[in-house]
Amino acid sequence: MALAAILLALLASPALAADPSGDITIEENPNAALDFAWVLICGFLVMFMQAGFAMLETGFTRSKNAANIMMKNMMDFSIGALAYWAVGFAVMYGTTEIIAEVMGWGGFFLAGEAYDVSTIESWFFQMVFAATAATIVSGAVAERCKFSTYLIISALITAVIYPLYGHWVWGGGFLSEMGALDFAGSGVVHALGGWVALAGALLLGPRIGKYQRDGKPNAIPGHSITLGTLGVFILWFGWYGFNCGSTLVGDALRVSIIAANTTLAAAAAMAVAMFITWAWHGKPDVGMAGNGAIAGLVAITAGCAWVTPSASVLIGIIAGFLVVFSVWLMDWKLHIDDPVGAISVHGVNGAWGLLALGIFADGTYGGVAGLLHGGSDFFVAQVFSVVVNFTWAFGLGLIIFFILKKTIGIRVEATDEIAGLDLSEHGMTAYPNFIHSETGRGD
Amino acid sequence: MALAAILLALLASPALAADPSGDITIEENPNAALDFAWVLICGFLVMFMQAGFAMLETGFTRSKNAANIMMKNMMDFSIGALAYWAVGFAVMYGTTEIIAEVMGWGGFFLAGEAYDVSTIESWFFQMVFAATAATIVSGAVAERCKFSTYLIISALITAVIYPLYGHWVWGGGFLSEMGALDFAGSGVVHALGGWVALAGALLLGPRIGKYQRDGKPNAIPGHSITLGTLGVFILWFGWYGFNCGSTLVGDALRVSIIAANTTLAAAAAMAVAMFITWAWHGKPDVGMAGNGAIAGLVAITAGCAWVTPSASVLIGIIAGFLVVFSVWLMDWKLHIDDPVGAISVHGVNGAWGLLALGIFADGTYGGVAGLLHGGSDFFVAQVFSVVVNFTWAFGLGLIIFFILKKTIGIRVEATDEIAGLDLSEHGMTAYPNFIHSETGRGD
Amino acid sequence: MALAAILLALLASPALAADPSGDITIEENPNAALDFAWVLICGFLVMFMQAGFAMLETGFTRSKNAANIMMKNMMDFSIGALAYWAVGFAVMYGTTEIIAEVMGWGGFFLAGEAYDVSTIESWFFQMVFAATAATIVSGAVAERCKFSTYLIISALITAVIYPLYGHWVWGGGFLSEMGALDFAGSGVVHALGGWVALAGALLLGPRIGKYQRDGKPNAIPGHSITLGTLGVFILWFGWYGFNCGSTLVGDALRVSIIAANTTLAAAAAMAVAMFITWAWHGKPDVGMAGNGAIAGLVAITAGCAWVTPSASVLIGIIAGFLVVFSVWLMDWKLHIDDPVGAISVHGVNGAWGLLALGIFADGTYGGVAGLLHGGSDFFVAQVFSVVVNFTWAFGLGLIIFFILKKTIGIRVEATDEIAGLDLSEHGMTAYPNFIHSETGRGD
Amino acid sequence: MKEVKAIIRTTNFEAVKKALDEKGYVSMTVTEVKGRGKQKGITQQWRGAEYVVDMIPKTKIEMVVKDEEVKDVVDTICSVAKTGQIGDGKIFITAVEDAIRVRTGEHGEESL
């Protein structure tokens, strides 16, 4: 009802639009044509990452929760887009000067002045980023989080958590004023999503059956390695849009190096993650190779425009180590149950990405130079950014999950969890024409 | 043989080509470079929607028909491309003036004057649209339609049904002269496909087991929610090409608003469809959420360039209601068995899209203004367009399916249907390494 | 360790970079912006073909090897990208003049002069091609090749086999000097990959159970026709990047004809392959239709820029015949076990593509005219190119597989093969929540 | 008590279930199996080659019933599952010594 009223008001409101047709913009800047084409196409690719997350996440979890995971991944994009349209974009990039260091204001519902081709181009690219941040959480809370609660989390991430931090780094806020940088969002998107995921996984507790009485973790294998791997490929594909589109213009030729760096970091991290498991357990691990690739992509995202290809390989190698080590740490030491490794992949490597940028930026592009090239101030700003990022996302995540836990609840009933969320939350099974089996796990 | 003769004739024919190298075109219009890049990339995305349709359709139907559905989806693109090359494009956009109000003529087999970079750029983008119209039918006739018959339908849609109606709206025919508009094809592609699908589903009759003796419908759940959802994501991704590419040029900056509108309508429709099922049955329905998203995409397709983001949300909300209601109507009242909801998604919402454009177009782009902004004539033209669209597609669909039914037959034998079309039509099973089960449906 | 040393050296090395920021390049050539956007986006699409190969290959093989196939497809891209970064690109396009007719030299690790936006743009597009060549082999050696050995093969293809032959055709080597052409790589990528695959399949021998005592082949059906078909669609989609991106510039308007030709050849080949199986076995074969589409794509790759749409249809028709015939020949006469048909699709049709270009090029673009249009010299050059291509790829493939066979071994143990490579090579199963079955094959 | 184990065509299962249902025989356990008997397999095709699948998917019904119900159950199954063509299936009868209802611990016929 309230929504209907708002919509009617919006439809009736006098058009204060800036340049809704684009005629003025293109006249003033003929290059805008290529800029728009570039940013939009890259944005489409980023949107497609939603499919990648959905496939990766469902592939790495059990078949009895597959439909629930599909639903979460569809709905976080839906809710995310709507929340970012209504509120998120306005507090991230709104240009009304109130407390510009902390948050923007203006352009709610993309109405009024925001009804402008350039503003909406920016909205579109940012919206797919916001939805990415939201969807990361889905993996860490999989197989036990209540669906209704998850919708609220998604809305909060895209309306508040992401936009505010995003404002600080990309919207002219205090982190950017301090000189902190994040080219395509290792911190703004990935670490932020990863740390909220950490808060969620922590407060949810591990899945039933994940830990033995003595605290030894059980492996709970995913139900489809083929879909999981498809997810890895789709994410990698979409990531080119993520990183390369973050030039935001069509004539920044550095973009070829961004594409190469993106590839090399992912390739190196995947190879390293695979070789570690091979050395460790005697056999190369398929799931960890997939995690490794995404870890490398996350780690290069902040610095992709400012480092060399060789540095990218190094960043990827370290990402490969980090992801394997972090997954082990979560599982065996911290006893935080993260079904798909979202925290290790996005949180840990997102933070590493920010630091890596502060270390390896070589000064050949935009004058951004890291520690190794004399930029110690810049490195300090990056360290600070990592701390703020963690504090904000993890802290706010804890608060939100805690409040939700005490109110509507965050976790399904034990019997529902054992029966599977597909049945309990959606009254269906994902694969009704196949005979299932979960028997066979030793404990 | 006949084909071979034609091909030889084509190879031997003197080159009357206009500008096959593109040298003249680029000289006359340097912007053509970006135009071509834009339209082709968007066309690639539209082509990829074929994968989305295939996944959605197979995910929402039973495993015993999965290979047949794959085959239909591959072949309708193959046959569609060939039919549109041989005939379809020529009758849609052929420039020989005979009866231009009704049909075009010229450019068969892309030979002669049509051997031109601009003509073929247009052909490519239109071909992927034609194939989309064809593939929509596949979902509604799934699990019982003869494969051979389906091939004929696909050829007829892409060679005749789509091109003629398309000519009336986009090729300078009588509907466009009346002022009717359809930016990217809610009517030309989706409603058209949906109404042919309606004719097919009607004449085929419901699947065995769909209705109980008392007329109460049974649910026949799809065999893979993960693949079905992947289909939704792929379609959504491809739809950006569908809508944004329909600018047909690279420098129409309004395209950012098109992308935003596309997203918002789909997001709103998906959320609404989900919430309705939640309120209705107590649990949010995954399949209906997916249907909702596509319904929103279909509904915004006609108006995406001419409405505001807020109007798009409203269009999406109504699409969400429409799809849930229409699916219920087909199942419970009209007893038309549409396994994947193609009629409700593409037919009903395609018509709604045409009307919505006539209502909400706000006049800020190209001067297109709907009912709410003073364009009552335009609205009337849209209503007329809806009627013509339905009459043409449903009427011709009925005639064709009827003739086929009386001649080669349109439906497989009952025993073949029960055994599954994979076995009966293709002598195979889609998942030979898994144990299947169809038992368990109460009736 | 050695790698670490190299990386450190690279990080420390003085920047000899040409134009790492792109400022000079864009100044000198403002068109570079569109060129970069075009080539990179097309490159992204080509990268996505990796997902297509993975899906097609796993869909067409048994579930007990699905994880292994995922791993191979991920790792060949990883290893391929790294090998092409370290070595491959340098020997393919390196500009130091040593023996330019045979190989390039320079730009190892993309360091020094190669740290340049144009060079790296070229690297990116070539890297995804190199990885495609590598991944082709995966299908032919599936279900029995040792994983460790496969990694070595992948590295050799991307570091040596592909770059050297590529240099001869695209890098100014002796084949290009003779006038041989290959627009997007029917020969350079596909036939090359296909002939290495032939060598591999030959030396590995058939899978256990493939042949009966009397030499009659058993069919070993793939485990997921839906994933296999998804692979076909993804490949087709990515192929537009492959062929259209090979213009390497953004303003070659001929690209629309390339897209059309690509579509038509694939469509025709798919239809023909389907109809042949229909006529032959009484039922249209889904797997062969998929193989047919890819065969058509491979066959048009060399000539896509230089032939007419009608010729493309003819090339596709012949490709459809060739693939069906060749699969039959491998299976029934040569007894070479190629689980997914990689040799027939990529090898045979890659060679056909080179010849077809030599026959049908019509002279309207770049003056390239084939046999039918008076270019008999050119045709001879193409024939020669086919021979060199086969000799190089098959010969070197034989040598490498032979050496590996005699040293580390190329095939897993028989018991491991029967149990499946997922278990034996990776200690896992791809679908642990489903009941599997391999029973039921008559022999 | 006897166990009636019927292996029937999967495509006949729904009809058999309904027929048993109407006669009051509700309880059953069903397994998806593969089998072969007189029926010597069916021909399938794969990428252009034909081959014979000799283990054909069937549905196995296990019902433990009272001795006096056996004949009726068997007749009901036979009447519905019969197409007259090879592959209709088999029914096997074995003795069951005891039956226990897990929920209540009841033994014997009353637990069925």
Place this chain on the structure above:
Amino acid sequence: MKEVKAIIRTTNFEAVKKALDEKGYVSMTVTEVKGRGKQKGITQQWRGAEYVVDMIPKTKIEMVVKDEEVKDVVDTICSVAKTGQIGDGKIFITAVEDAIRVRTGEHGEESL
């Protein structure tokens, strides 16, 4: 020797397995089945419509044990698999005439 055939809730299987394990009853064969009995099905939904699934996935355990072990096995299963709600399952006991260990060719009880 007797065969204890227990059809239980799939969600109880892990607990039953562990309980049997602790009592030393390790050997078993497990099949994923569907079944119905008193439990008249569960309601599911599909694209906005509700429907009843009457064949519910269950897990079938087959264990061949010595005559004297039957009671203990049955009791163990019952104690763990019992939730008290309809659908807990059934256990059937049949006589087994002989058992053979494939690996050694041993017959009878020692082969179990």
Place this chain on the structure above:
Amino acid sequence: MKEVKAIIRTTNFEAVKKALDEKGYVSMTVTEVKGRGKQKGITQQWRGAEYVVDMIPKTKIEMVVKDEEVKDVVDTICSVAKTGQIGDGKIFITAVEDAIRVRTGEHGEESL
């Protein structure tokens, strides 16, 4: 009539089927099961961690044969299914009271 129920390694199934076939024992019903016995599970890995799978996929063959055929069938299965390593499987023999061919309604041994 007896039912021979053999639980064997899945990887041995094709060979067993062929051996039985050659001796004229064609009819059988096959189920994919999981089981454990002496074989205490196999180690697998998942995203960098190892774990033990204790229910191992096996194939269950059910054949109802004439009393006098039992020994030959058992011997045939044993000879082919034996690898000598733990996990080869078990064969159980039970009495079958009657058999009915659905297609014809025949009873007893002639229906096998």
